[in-house]
Amino acid sequence: MADKSLEVKELAFAYPDGHQALYGVNLELSRGERVALLGPNGAGKTTLVMHLNGILPTMQGSVKVAGQLVDAKDKVGLLKIRHKVGIVFQDPDDQLFMPTVGEDVAFGPYNAGLRGAELETAVREALQLVGMYEFIDRPPHHLSFGQRRRVAVATVLAMKPEILVMDEPSSNLDPASRRELAEIVRSLDITLLMVTHDLPFAYELCERSVILSGGVIVADENTADILRNSSLLAKHRLELPKGFAL
Amino acid sequence: MADKSLEVKELAFAYPDGHQALYGVNLELSRGERVALLGPNGAGKTTLVMHLNGILPTMQGSVKVAGQLVDAKDKVGLLKIRHKVGIVFQDPDDQLFMPTVGEDVAFGPYNAGLRGAELETAVREALQLVGMYEFIDRPPHHLSFGQRRRVAVATVLAMKPEILVMDEPSSNLDPASRRELAEIVRSLDITLLMVTHDLPFAYELCERSVILSGGVIVADENTADILRNSSLLAKHRLELPKGFAL
Amino acid sequence: MHIPDGFIDLPTSASVGLLAISGTAVALKKARTELDDRTAPMAGLTAVFIFAVQMLNFPVAAGTSGHLLGGALATVLVGPWAASLAVTVVLGVQALLFADGGLTALGLNIFNLSIVAVLVSHICFKLAKRVLPKIRSSIPLAAAFAAFISVPVSAASFALQYAIGGTGTAPAGTVFAAMFSTHVLIGIGEALITMLTISAIISTRADLVYGWKNNKVTLEVKKA
Amino acid sequence: MATPISNWLAYLGFFALILTAIKLAQLLFKTVALRSLIEIPFVLFAFLMPFFGTGETIEVLGITLYENGILAGLGIIAKGTLGILTAILLSSTTTAREILRGLERLKVPTLIIQIATFMLRYTNVVNDEMERMRIARASRGFEATGVKHWKILGQSAGALFIRSYERGERVHLSMVSRGYQGLMPQIEAQSTTRQDLLLGFSLPVLATFLSITTRMIG
Numbered sequence: 001m002a003d004k005s006l007e008v009k010e011l012a013f014a015y016p017d018g019h020q021a022l023y024g025v026n027l028e029l030s031r032g033e034r035v036a037l038l039g040p041n042g043a044g045k046t047t048l049v050m051h052l053n054g055i056l057p058t059m060q061g062s063v064k065v066a067g068q069l070v071d072a073k074d075k076v077g078l079l080k081i082r083h084k085v086g087i088v089f090q091d092p093d094d095q096l097f098m099p100t101v102g103e104d105v106a107f108g109p110y111n112a113g114l115r116g117a118e119l120e121t122a123v124r125e126a127l128q129l130v131g132m133y134e135f136i137d138r139p140p141h142h143l144s145f146g147q148r149r150r151v152a153v154a155t156v157l158a159m160k161p162e163i164l165v166m167d168e169p170s171s172n173l174d175p176a177s178r179r180e181l182a183e184i185v186r187s188l189d190i191t192l193l194m195v196t197h198d199l200p201f202a203y204e205l206c207e208r209s210v211i212l213s214g215g216v217i218v219a220d221e222n223t224a225d226i227l228r229n230s231s232l233l234a235k236h237r238l239e240l241p242k243g244f245a246l
Numbered sequence: 247m248a249d250k251s252l253e254v255k256e257l258a259f260a261y262p263d264g265h266q267a268l269y270g271v272n273l274e275l276s277r278g279e280r281v282a283l284l285g286p287n288g289a290g291k292t293t294l295v296m297h298l299n300g301i302l303p304t305m306q307g308s309v310k311v312a313g314q315l316v317d318a319k320d321k322v323g324l325l326k327i328r329h330k331v332g333i334v335f336q337d338p339d340d341q342l343f344m345p346t347v348g349e350d351v352a353f354g355p356y357n358a359g360l361r362g363a364e365l366e367t368a369v370r371e372a373l374q375l376v377g378m379y380e381f382i383d384r385p386p387h388h389l390s391f392g393q394r395r396r397v398a399v400a401t402v403l404a405m406k407p408e409i410l411v412m413d414e415p416s417s418n419l420d421p422a423s424r425r426e427l428a429e430i431v432r433s434l435d436i437t438l439l440m441v442t443h444d445l446p447f448a449y450e451l452c453e454r455s456v457i458l459s460g461g462v463i464v465a466d467e468n469t470a471d472i473l474r475n476s477s478l479l480a481k482h483r484l485e486l487p488k489g490f491a492l
Numbered sequence: 493m494h495i496p497d498g499f500i501d502l503p504t505s506a507s508v509g510l511l512a513i514s515g516t517a518v519a520l521k522k523a524r525t526e527l528d529d530r531t532a533p534m535a536g537l538t539a540v541f542i543f544a545v546q547m548l549n550f551p552v553a554a555g556t557s558g559h560l561l562g563g564a565l566a567t568v569l570v571g572p573w574a575a576s577l578a579v580t581v582v583l584g585v586q587a588l589l590f591a592d593g594g595l596t597a598l599g600l601n602i603f604n605l606s607i608v609a610v611l612v613s614h615i616c617f618k619l620a621k622r623v624l625p626k627i628r629s630s631i632p633l634a635a636a637f638a639a640f641i642s643v644p645v646s647a648a649s650f651a652l653q654y655a656i657g658g659t660g661t662a663p664a665g666t667v668f669a670a671m672f673s674t675h676v677l678i679g680i681g682e683a684l685i686t687m688l689t690i691s692a693i694i695s696t697r698a699d700l701v702y703g704w705k706n707n708k709v710t711l712e713v714k715k716a
Numbered sequence: 717m718a719t720p721i722s723n724w725l726a727y728l729g730f731f732a733l734i735l736t737a738i739k740l741a742q743l744l745f746k747t748v749a750l751r752s753l754i755e756i757p758f759v760l761f762a763f764l765m766p767f768f769g770t771g772e773t774i775e776v777l778g779i780t781l782y783e784n785g786i787l788a789g790l791g792i793i794a795k796g797t798l799g800i801l802t803a804i805l806l807s808s809t810t811t812a813r814e815i816l817r818g819l820e821r822l823k824v825p826t827l828i829i830q831i832a833t834f835m836l837r838y839t840n841v842v843n844d845e846m847e848r849m850r851i852a853r854a855s856r857g858f859e860a861t862g863v864k865h866w867k868i869l870g871q872s873a874g875a876l877f878i879r880s881y882e883r884g885e886r887v888h889l890s891m892v893s894r895g896y897q898g899l900m901p902q903i904e905a906q907s908t909t910r911q912d913l914l915l916g917f918s919l920p921v922l923a924t925f926l927s928i929t930t931r932m933i934g
Contacts, residue, residue, distance in 0.1 A: 041390055041420050055851055082857045094848040097875040099695040107868075108856035139696040141878065144287050159856065172417050174287055174443040176483040197420040200487045237422040241446045245491045299893055325895055333893045339841050340886040343533070345813050345833060349901065357895030387840045405894065520827055529898035530888050531827060536834025537884035540842045543835065544880075545873050548846065551860050560873070569877060581831045588815050684863075688870025689877070697878050 004067065005031045005163045005191035006052070011061035012215075013047060021047040023215035024061065029163065034185075034192040036202035036223060039212040040237035045195050048212065049165055052193075053085040054078045066162045083112045086161030090168040092148035096140035101132065101151050104140055108159040126158035127151075130184050146177030153184065163191040170201045199240055203227055211236055251275045251409045251437035252298070256307035258461075259293060267293040269461035270307065275409065280431075280438040282448035282469060285458035286483035291441050294458065295411055298439075299331040300324045312408045329358045332402030334412040338394035342386035347378065347397050350386065354405035372404035373397075376430050392423030396430065409437040416444045445486055449473055457482055494586065494601050495650065497594030504657025509599025515607040516580055523573035531574070538570050538578040543585070550685060558681050563609035563646075564617070564639035565686045568631075569693070571702040572614040579606035600653055609646040613638040617703055631694055631704050636687035640679045647675035812836050830900050834887070842880055849876070 006029040014020040021044040029035055039045050050056040051063050057072035064070065065084050071077055086108075089095050098104040102123055109122040127133040130150040140148055149169065156164060169185070170178050182204055185192065196202050202209055202223055209226045211219040213236040219226055224246055226232065233239055252275040260266040267290040275281055285291050296302040297309050303318035310316065311330050317323055332354075335341045344350040348369055355368040373379040376396040386394055395415065402410060415431070416424050428450055431438065442448050448455055448469055455472045457465040459482040465472055470492055472478065479485050500508075523531050542562040549557040566575035583601050586592040593601050620634035651671045655664035694701050816836075820829050849872055860869055888896075 040422070041392070050851070053855055055854060079857050079859075082855055085855070087852075087855045089848065089852050091848065093875075093879065094845065095852040097849060097853075097872050099692060099871070107858070111857035141696045146287065155856065168418075172414070172443075174483065175445060175485045175487065176286065178487070179485060199421065200489050204488045237420065239421045239425065241421065241424070241490075242450050243446050243491060244487075244489055246489060301889060301892065325897070328893060328895045331893075333890075335886070335890050335893075337886070339838075340883065341890045343834065343837055343887050343891065345837060353891075353896075353901060354894035356901040357897070357899075386837075401894065516828070517825075520825055524827070529892075529896065530884075532830035532900070533834055533888045533891065534881075534884045536831045537838060537842075537880045537887070539831060539835040540838045541877050541880040543839060544842045544846050544876060547843070548869060548873060549860075550866055550869055551862055553862055569881075577828070577831055581828060581835055584828075585832060585835060589812055684866060685870055685873070688867055689873040692871040692874030693877055696874070697881075700878060700881055 003031055005029045007064040009062045011051060011063060013056065013059050021215055025217055027210060027217060029191055029193060031191055033208065034206045036206040036209040037193055037195045037212060038202060038209055038238060043212045044215045045212055049087065049167060049195060052165060053082045053087065083159050084162040086156030086159055086164050088152050088156050088166045088169060090171060092152040095152045095155060096148060099139055100137050101140050102136040104151065105155050105158045108155060112159060122158045126154040129157055130154045146173050163193060166194045168196055169194060170196065170198045199227055199238065200244055249277055251277045251312055253310040257297060257309060258306040259302065267461055271463055273456060273463060275437055275439060277437055279454065280452045282452040282455040283439055283441045283458060284448060284455055284484055289458045290461045291458055295333065295413065295441060298411060299328045299333065329405050330408040332405055332407030332410050334398050334402050334415065336413045336417060338398040341398045341401060342394060345385055347384050347386060348382040351401050351404045354401060358405060368404045372400040375403055376400045392419050395427065409439060411439045413441045415440060416442065416447045445473055446490055494593030495597040497596050499597060499659060500600055500653050501657040501659055504653055505596055505600055508603045508653060512599045512603040512607060519573045519576040523577055526571065526573060535574045535577045538566055538574060539581045542566055542578055543582050560685050561682055563605055564613035564635060564642045565689060567610050567613040568617055568635040568638065568690055568703045569701060572610050576606045576610045579610060604646045604649045608649045609642045612645045613642040616641045628694060628698065631701060632687045632691040635690045636683040639686035640683035643679035643682050644672050644675040647671040845879060846876055
């Protein structure tokens, strides 16, 4: 089973207020694959992501990360899962709350038990991967938005996750920062699930895309094929920007 | 002079901490023109925008809106200017501070002295322009992000400004909301200055673009010509997304 | 420590309420001269912050947890006047919308928490700053001292009101002793959390700490 | 709340009144009961009352209790519960804006109303930020279990303050850009119908009536 980074089976979920967000999601990611998760607002994308590391407990169906079941009741197991699933949130400010970049990147591996030289190495390597090592002693608050997003990626990479989940990674980035981020992602040897509205960015980075709509996966194909199917896109409030051609 | 909505002449500015952001900006917008203001992060775009309605006082050079000089010392004149320059901020939550959509849209025209039926008409018309009239009594918190951005545009349109300034209007929007916003903007008969990183969006909406870089305007041309000039773009950290063709 | 209805008799509640109103009036006037037309949004967002941070649970041990009261924290961050207004609004909203603290006791709660606590914090903070070395790391310590003193003092203020107009029969001395000693413990927690929060803020945005930016910084002036 | 606690009938009446009002307002008793839990610390305090006091004592299971202490304790519980039920009734049936409008008519300073308006508008926004930060912490394997984690929580609180403060500045900027000069538009007074007024006054009037009559009978 170790060749699968993620296996989601028949996952269904309703919020306490009765609103059902997921109606049986099936999704498998092989190790090293890069997959884009597309879908209109309110389709359940965030709800799905919150299941991958047990922030939301599984009500029905199952989620496995690298073969291990995500079970909100198993506190020890859950902690392990959270180090295997690295989530980069949309707003880097939600993620960066320590006084310096270095401390922020150290937060995850420290929680995993790393100390001393090992911790330092993890921090340094992660910051080098995103090209932000020179900023290690700076407060994240004083960095540009694009730099903060890269540090946010580093905070997650420092945990050496099995799977990297990115929520709208290209939002609010200027074109150059966007390309730099794309290059960083492409350089990583990691399983990636990227939630995005930016279809060109998905096309650039992911060979495979899935569309989540109305709480189920309605399409799971080659990204180019999905983006060419304009009636499928339109049906789920997706569309390529004007002037974009595959 | 009334055919010019905006005239910026030799505008220079340094922040109190000594950091100089603008080094002599020249920019003219004719009435009814739609112009994109492009440029890398830290180029001084926000500083320039803050001068257009006197939030930042003019230190050197001059800014005229519809022929009237922006002068931070002339309190009465400044108030008039602020009703002529409608700024749509990047985060709609910063702009929607009243308990309901209707009250928020009424805020600007109320400050301009409108009352009663006149005020109601201004609010209704502005909300109808962005297709949000049915939400007039709703609290902003219950709207989607795209809807909030449209309401933010309405709060500014209700003041019947001479010139509309939008800061990153397409950021964080899903593709369908992005197109809807573009359609709204295109339907307006107004002078527009749009600050954006989203070059395809600029191409879609603005016939003319200027690049602000290092505190000066380095290019002022037809948008298509600018976007085709890839060496110019690259020089100022701008680039078209992969797969985009004019 | 929100007093509910029926704990203190009406005459006492009413007269303390009057004191609370006059205190708030002073805060309104002072805040307006200090913040100008920024008063409403800045004090409003401070109120939101206090309200939010009161919901942030700080685990103590074995499933128990406490939270910040925030009076001293707000005083150090935005100054006594805006802080007092923010705490008053938080108390009012809690009483009117969340049934937290009695309606007839609102005046008492405002007096104890947004006037006594804030004033004591402000005085203690200034005193501590005077004694401690004039360096940045003194600020969190001074803030901790202010927080530590302000909590038991506002509890003592409640005990005093109880002694004057309490409806219970427990002797005022016993109530005072019980309230004061438990709130000394709470004060320690409050002091620690306040100190940690202030030092976090001062390491990234020192300019946002009211108690620090009051220290005059002389800028270097260069000839062009 | 000026009714003496020995006046049992009146208190029973008060409870009946409030419960009827809750019923009329179609609130779920379960919700109300849950929200009343906030009272618990003071109930505990009231339970201690019988151990202190003066005068008449009675013995229960070998423990000496003061009669006036019992009465005082019961009084606190009764009045506190009534107060809480009333407040819950007010907060569940009246929207925040209606309460603010009411306060404005009660001549509460406009600046206080404005601060409250901003607080209500941005509570959701800031709470969402706090919740997202909590999820981000948990996602990196952090769980606060004791005092040793206070530093991290303090840092989060600090980050939250900076975000709130900066949002305040941006909000002010956007207000100024739309011609704000320190005066907020008047929240327009909604006309209250006579029926609303009658309904609104019925509760306090009935309560006063009960208090007086039961005192006359008692």
